[in-house]
Amino acid sequence: MTEPVRIAVPRKGRPLEAVLDRLADVSGAESVADDVVSTLRFEKDVTKGNQSSEHDVYDRLQSYSDLEDPYSPEYTLLRDDRDGKPRRIVFDAVTVDIDGVAVELVGREEPFRALRTHSFALGFDSADLVLEEVVSLAPEPLSGIEGLNDRIDPHETDVRVVSGLGDTVYHTLLATPTVIGEGPSDSLDRSFVADYEGSLLISPRYERLVQAVLGTDAMDGLTFEYPGQGEEEESAIARTGIGVYLTVTGGTARDAGLIIGEQLFPSETVLLENESEADTDAVELVKSAIRLEESLTSLP
Template sequence: MGERIPIAVPRKGRPLESVLDRIARRLDASKLADDVTSTLRNEKERTKNELEKSPADVYRRLAEYSDVDDPTEPEYTLVRDTRSGHPRRIVFDSVTIPLDGVDGVADDTEVQLIGREEPFRALRTHEVALAFDSADLILEEVVELRPEPIDRIADMNARIDPADTDVQVVTGLGDTVYHTLLATPAVAPASASLDRAFLDAYEGSLCIEPRYERLVRAVLGTQTVDGVEFCYPDDGREEEAAIAETGVGVYLTVTGSTAREHGLELGEQLFPSETVLLESPPEVTTSVARVRSLLDGADLETELAVSR
């Protein structure tokens, strides 16, 4: 007899799309992944572009999208959106994926994807054995701060204090963007690289997002940030604009085009930000281990290579 294996996943955005892509490729669920992705992208556009004004409309669409009678069809829910005029947003809630016919998996085994605002915390409290979440959240919460920097996701497990949590990183999903060192030409070194060595000698303000302070301390190492004073963008101000005013900062970049538009030079890519598969080893049964192996694999294009 099989069992249902719950996996906590993000509710929306790029991380959820990366998880759905992985699920589609490994569990033969392409239609499901496409349906959820297209639905949530449409809802994001409605929220962003104010396509719907009546509060009743969002409840009507929620009822149309969700199938509460068939767990193998996706169900959605509402969350509060912080932007003015858009108090409710439709996000992913749950779906069950049968694994009938999958080699090595017991009959009637199912995977249940459960949407969470912060899947990592559901894992820490032992609600689930597996979860997908951003590697950033681990740096922000449980990776030990040390004088030496950390520059690879693969090194994170060794920096997690087992007395704090038993959560471990299994693998990454390859949706990589980077925490990048940025500076104006007036501050960037004229004849050297804009990199960690520059920050070692730098003293002054470093503009970052407030929630990334612990992450930046872990990535740079506490020795490097000696003499550095963190400052933060004013509420509602674009991060790159705030960094340009400060002169130097760290922010997530994909192409770096927005940073260049603000006159910033792109320096070292300090740390990859990537969605990762996480596990709570005490909760990993034989069935869970088999599902975990289905979601892992050499076909992943990722910054992460965790040896276990």
């Protein structure tokens, strides 16, 4: 039997759901995708205390997984980051069929890093992580996923971005009316930040990302500031005056009295390949099937 094409995927959350939706579209495995999504959403609610179960976590884990059937989803246990470090059931693996090729989705905490170590030819992860880890900083800002590969040092990694999945939220400029002054709201863009001097509120995990999407020339006169312990980002930006935060509708930001500015960079799940490993017909077929859709952000 031919070995399946193995794809590293996130273990939980919005990126995994985007991957499952995409793979369901090209494999017809909608019921499997729905099963994994509903199971993980329930388990997340149990972990957060929003749901309860009469069965303990080990009984639930056993009931979810059928180890005799590779086309049935498998799950595993991880320690959650929340207070008390509760055990949380997360995705482990499942096999689907794409155009006659068996494709095994394998859960990893950090799929991008698994590709960097040549453990997989294909994988899905957040574009944010690619930008944070391997994209070089430059005076000019990086505004979209289509520019990622040009900023990856070939001596740093063989991994490249193939396409985006469209599950997009944006790193967005937010500011108070006081900071903008009398200018129109659409003036809150990169050029505004380039002229601005003072504190800029960001999440500490996105330092390199913010530098890349604003461009290093815009960093002159800026000092990064971070939310306090337990402080919401929108409230922290309102306190600081200006910042960068992930937004979907911007409703919470407006409730905090903030102006919504330029969308700087899409936070999107992307298909990745390790070019030195992706040299088989089966991998090429699977990659082509996944990226075939006009709504995808596809790179040459």
